Amino acid sequence: MTESEIQLKAIAALTALRGGVPQDYVSDLLGEVIPTRFLVPDTDDAVEVGAAVLSQLTGPVSALVRGFMLAFETVANAYDQTEPGAPTEQVLQALALAIAGDEDEDEGD
Numbered sequence: 846m847t848e849s850e851i852q853l854k855a856i857a858a859l860t861a862l863r864g865g866v867p868q869d870y871v872s873d874l875l876g877e878v879i880p881t882r883f884l885v886p887d888t889d890d891a892v893e894v895g896a897a898v899l900s901q902l903t904g905p906v907s908a909l910v911r912g913f914m915l916a917f918e919t920v921a922n923a924y925d926q927t928e929p930g931a932p933t934e935q936v937l938q939a940l941a942l943a944i945a946g947d948e949d950e951d952e953g954d
Contacts, residue, residue: 848908851878855912878905 858871885897921933 846878846905848904848911851905851908852912852915854878855909856916859913859916875909878909880905 854874854877858874861871861874862868880901883898883901885894888894925933
């Protein structure tokens with residue numbers, strides 16, 4: 846799968862979630878970008894085998910992240926042009942504070 850195809854999967858996943866498609870379907874869609882087979886060296890060295898697998902995962906995962914970032918940047922730019930009252934940075938800061946507050950509550954339990 847090419848980098849562009851993987852980026853399109855990320856955008857399709859976000860579009861599907863916003864459209865109400867079940868999360869299982871979206872998970873399956875994203876799972877299509879992860880290799881199901883890996884070429885590993887013929888060795889007993891677990892570090893070498895792990896490094897080989899990791900190097901084969903890095904490309905697809907990086908392309909997926911770039912797809913999410915591209916989609917976010919596009920939506921954020923459109924939002925900022927139409928919603929001058931609450932810029933994207935403020936929305937993200939509010940989200941970060943909410944997540945941090947949730948973590949604080951979890952630690953207090």
